[in-house]
Structure formats: C-alpha cells, structure tokens
Amino acid sequence: MTSLLDPAAERIVLDALGGVLSSVPHDARVGIAFSGGLDSSVLLDAAVRVVGAQRCTALHVHHGLSPNASRWLAHCEATARTLGAGFDVERVDVRRRAGESIEAAARDARYRALDAMCMRQGLCALWLAHHADDQAETVLLQLLRGAGVAGLAAMAPHRVDGAAAIPIPRVRPFLPLLRAQLERYARSRALRWIEDESNADTRYARNALRHDVIPALTVHFPGFRDALARTAAHAASAQRLLDDLAKIDSEAISCEEGAALSREALLALDSARAANAMRWWIRLAGLPAPSAARLAEMLRQLREVRAEHALRIEHAGRCLRLYRDSIHWESIEERVPAADPQTTVAIKEPSVLIWRRQDVWQLPQWRGSLVFVPVAEGEAANDGQIDLNLADTIAEALLESAPLTARARVGGERMRRAPGAPARTLKNLFQEAGVPAWQRDVPLIYLGERLLFVPHLGLNGAFAGAQQPSGSRGARRRLEWRADLLMA
Incomplete structure (x- = not known):
C-alpha cells in the first residue's frame, strides 16, 4: 500500500x-x-x-x-x-x-x-x-x-x-x-x-x-x-449508582459468605431493587446478564414456589436452586445421588489409594480433593486422653493399615457423627447438617471395607480419636474435603 x-x-x-x-x-x-x-x-x-x-x-x-x-x-x-x-x-x-x-x-x-x-x-x-x-x-x-x-x-x-x-x-x-x-x-x-x-x-x-x-x-x-x-456515558454513571445500591442490598440479603442469597430477604425488597440485587449477584458469580424476561421468571418462581426441589431455572450452564430459604447456583453437570428424591446419577468408578503419607488425593470425577492435614504434635490432653481437638483426626498408622477407596453413594449408607452415637443414614445426617441435596454428590471414603469419612459430615464417629493399631501414640492427620472450583 x-x-x-x-x-x-x-x-x-x-x-x-x-x-x-x-x-x-x-x-x-x-x-x-x-x-x-x-x-x-x-x-x-x-x-x-x-x-x-x-x-x-x-x-x-x-x-x-x-x-x-x-x-x-x-x-x-x-x-x-x-x-x-x-x-x-x-x-x-x-x-x-x-x-x-x-x-x-x-x-x-x-x-x-x-x-x-x-x-x-x-x-x-x-x-x-x-x-x-x-x-x-x-x-x-x-x-x-x-x-x-x-x-x-x-x-x-x-x-x-x-x-x-x-x-x-x-x-x-x-x-x-x-x-x-x-x-x-x-x-x-x-x-x-x-x-x-x-x-x-x-x-x-x-x-x-x-x-x-x-x-x-x-x-x-x-x-x-x-x-x-454521551448517552453511553450517562448510562454508565447511572449503572455505577445502581451497583452501589446493589452492594448495600447484598450485605443484607447474602448468606454463606456471599455464595447464596436469602430468599426471604431478597423478596422483602421491592421488585426493582430485587431485580437489581439479583443482576449484581449473577454478575459476581461470573455469569452473563440474563434477559429481563429470564430475570422476571426467576423472581416469579422464587415468590411462588412451595416445594424447594421444584425450583430449577437454568441460565448459562448453571441452575438456580433453593434449599432452606437459601438460593444457590448449581452446575448443570452436577447430579444428585439416587438416595435423594429428585433425580439419579451415573455411578462413578471407585478410586483406590494406597496411602503413603501423601498430603492430597485428587478425585477429579467428584471435582475435588481429599486433603490429609498433618496435626501438630502435642495436641493431646493429659492422662492419656485424646484432646477434643483430635476427635476428628486419625492415626497415620491406621491410614496405612488398609487401602483407601473413594466410592459413589448408592443409598442406605450409615455412619456415626460422634463416638458412641447411634449410626444413622447419610441422607438424615445431610438433612440435619443443612447440606443441599445437589451438594451431596460426594465421594464416600472407605478404609478397607469400613466407611471412614464423608465430605460435609466429617470423620465417622467409629474412628474418631482412634489410636494406631499398636495402641501407642503417633502422628495423626485431619481429613478435609476441598472442592476444586476450577472444575465446577
């Protein structure tokens, strides 16, 4: 040229x-x-x-x-x-x-x-x-x-x-x-x-x-x-004011550290403010803005829905769900185990780990990892009694005594929430702990053939505070489930 x-x-x-x-x-x-x-x-x-x-x-x-x-x-x-x-x-x-x-x-x-x-x-x-x-x-x-x-x-x-x-x-x-x-x-x-x-x-x-x-x-x-x-500049200025209002409202209506909204608090706002707060929350979740019609439908269902499981509004690969007055976003790919009433899940293949003091066990089929957190030495009480802080820990020697297996829920599994407590179904324990149904698709961790740990519920009380096979004190680990948000 x-x-x-x-x-x-x-x-x-x-x-x-x-x-x-x-x-x-x-x-x-x-x-x-x-x-x-x-x-x-x-x-x-x-x-x-x-x-x-x-x-x-x-x-x-x-x-x-x-x-x-x-x-x-x-x-x-x-x-x-x-x-x-x-x-x-x-x-x-x-x-x-x-x-x-x-x-x-x-x-x-x-x-x-x-x-x-x-x-x-x-x-x-x-x-x-x-x-x-x-x-x-x-x-x-x-x-x-x-x-x-x-x-x-x-x-x-x-x-x-x-x-x-x-x-x-x-x-x-x-x-x-x-x-x-x-x-x-x-x-x-x-x-x-x-x-x-x-x-x-x-x-x-x-x-x-x-x-x-x-x-x-x-x-x-x-x-x-x-x-x-100039029109765009005026609109941008007005949007900043609306965002400031949404931030104020979100402080009053958010729960679970901003991951959820209180339906009661949201619907207590007038229609325009509720819609503005919802747009803000949707944007913070990294989702594209819904159309006015889709947003109106979300608010209508939130007002009229009676049964929690009846609310299911899909938007941009996510689904709006309701549990105990809290509004959550669920990935559409997630499915609830067959033990729950709404739907079924394709059984995931078990994973087996021979534990050799690894710190992390990645379980991508469940979009998360099991973390073995070392417990500082000296966290035991006097007189040979296990400190309450150790009640949710397990001896390393026990972890090494049998293979660890991660299995999907099939229904009917039971565990104890505390030593000496009666064994109850996981479904009842999840309900008691307030875990939404769509968050219950988690791996069940077995030690040998005994249920050891369930994410959101913790260590089986039958193992809590258990010492290593020889009966002597030794290093211990605390089990923690960490969802991989990048996989969600």
Whole structure:
C-alpha cells in the first residue's frame, strides 16, 4: 500500500495512546487484541511506537469460523514479528448456548481467550481497538434490543472484569476517535490489513446498521456519534449508582459468605431493587446478564414456589436452586445421588489409594480433593486422653493399615457423627447438617471395607480419636474435603 504521509493523522492516534500510557507501569508489558483488521493493525503499529516493541504482545484469537482463518493467523504472526512485538494465539471452539447468537458466542469466546493469553504472558493490560463508530453501533443495537442501563453504557474506556480469576484491565484508547481517522493513519503508515468477508453480510445486525443505517444517520444527523457517546456515558454513571445500591442490598440479603442469597430477604425488597440485587449477584458469580424476561421468571418462581426441589431455572450452564430459604447456583453437570428424591446419577468408578503419607488425593470425577492435614504434635490432653481437638483426626498408622477407596453413594449408607452415637443414614445426617441435596454428590471414603469419612459430615464417629493399631501414640492427620472450583 502506498504511503501518504499525514503527520496530523499520526499525531491524533499517537496522542490517544499517550493518554492511557500513564496507567502502564514503566517495565510492564501490554497485550494488543490483534485480529489483523484495520483497527487492530493501527493499534498494534501505534503501540509499538509509543510503548516499545519489547513491551507489546499481539494476541490473536483463531475462531475457525471463516475458511480464511488460518491465512489470517499467518498474516498476524508475520506482522507482529516484523514489528518486533511478541505474539500469542489461542484457538477457540465457538459454542452457542440456547437462544444465543453466533455473534455473542464468538465475542464471549474471544474475551475468554484474550484473558487466558494475558495471564499466560504475564501482561498488565489488554488494549482493544474499538472506536467511536463501534461505540455508536453498540448503543444503537442495545436501544433496538430494549436493553437496560448496563447495556446502554456500551463499552467502557477502561474496565476490569471483577468476575475473572485474575482481573486484567481492558483499555480502549481509540473510543474518542473515528474509524476514518484510523484509516488515515493506516494509509500514512502504509499498513496492510485483512478484510473479514463476514463484515459485508447484512444478515448480522451490526453489519446491517453499519452498511444501511449509519450512512443515513451521517447525512441527516452528523453529530449522532457524539450524542450516542454521551448517552453511553450517562448510562454508565447511572449503572455505577445502581451497583452501589446493589452492594448495600447484598450485605443484607447474602448468606454463606456471599455464595447464596436469602430468599426471604431478597423478596422483602421491592421488585426493582430485587431485580437489581439479583443482576449484581449473577454478575459476581461470573455469569452473563440474563434477559429481563429470564430475570422476571426467576423472581416469579422464587415468590411462588412451595416445594424447594421444584425450583430449577437454568441460565448459562448453571441452575438456580433453593434449599432452606437459601438460593444457590448449581452446575448443570452436577447430579444428585439416587438416595435423594429428585433425580439419579451415573455411578462413578471407585478410586483406590494406597496411602503413603501423601498430603492430597485428587478425585477429579467428584471435582475435588481429599486433603490429609498433618496435626501438630502435642495436641493431646493429659492422662492419656485424646484432646477434643483430635476427635476428628486419625492415626497415620491406621491410614496405612488398609487401602483407601473413594466410592459413589448408592443409598442406605450409615455412619456415626460422634463416638458412641447411634449410626444413622447419610441422607438424615445431610438433612440435619443443612447440606443441599445437589451438594451431596460426594465421594464416600472407605478404609478397607469400613466407611471412614464423608465430605460435609466429617470423620465417622467409629474412628474418631482412634489410636494406631499398636495402641501407642503417633502422628495423626485431619481429613478435609476441598472442592476444586476450577472444575465446577
């Protein structure tokens, strides 16, 4: 492409990046979302000039949705190498949930992949090339969809996803700039970029706006981009106030350290505040915002449901459940054992461990691990009696005396909650302990053929405080079940 030197166009773009550079530590590296199109090509080129090539990493997401995807990948990698920037790629499989558009599914997959690459590369921020035209299109789309305040707020210049495991700031330095200004920069720098053929397909809503609606607005309402940008800013300000209110309400209605909500407290709020609090709680759980209709259905069922097990509302791979006035999210993949009334479970294969003083026994089929916590020496009381603190521990020698087996529940298993207590069914003990039915799909740990430990209930009282086979004192372990949240 022929270079048409345009110092003014270059200065506008470089100044936009200079405005966000102050938020980047002097020795930190930034990620550039790089599709290879015009906008991201300008962003990568300008970032290398402003930040330095060694501190820039181009991040490419290979969706596989286009037959040209592999060719685009080769172009992007070659461009990054030519500029001296780092390069990383993530291949994604775009899967749509029920009622979700391919555009939304691809966008969600893209952001997950970009966040993963930022974490892998140790980057301090993710820079995105969205500009004023993109912002105007987003606000228009949200208006036409009847979106709420959060939707009208559109894209923020700077945003941190609080639901992410390691929040990576997403920065959009080009939001004040027009696409035409980016194109002037690209031609001045003789940049080469790729054109996604799907951008011309007006079956997609955004493309229809871009090709059929925006040109007409430009003629009749030339200042519409600035007006829509102000609308987005006003909506963002209003959303911050709603979030502040949701934080206040969540302190009053949350329970179980924020993992659940009290139905009674939630429904004591008026409808608008209850919906706002639910949106906030859903966002904290890392789930996408539900539609207004889905949220209204959640609140309606919460008001009207009588039997706890009757509440089952699916959303984004999770299910809203109710147990003893507490509202929880359950993974749809989880199933309740056959001993419980609602449903059945496919029996998991047993796992066997010959214990040789390992600290952790990973049981991925139950999405968790059994941890053998060493007990500090000297935790025994005088006169040879076991300290109450040791009543839930077991001697290492006993653990080594027979194989440990993790088995699925089949129904009818019994154990003692304390030494000398009567043996009772696990179902009754779970109910007494307030363990929701969908959290009872846990491994039963046997020592030989005797039930030793049950997650959420603890050590079988028949073993509590038991000494090693020889009768002499020795090292002891406390058993703890730790759910692996990354597998949920």
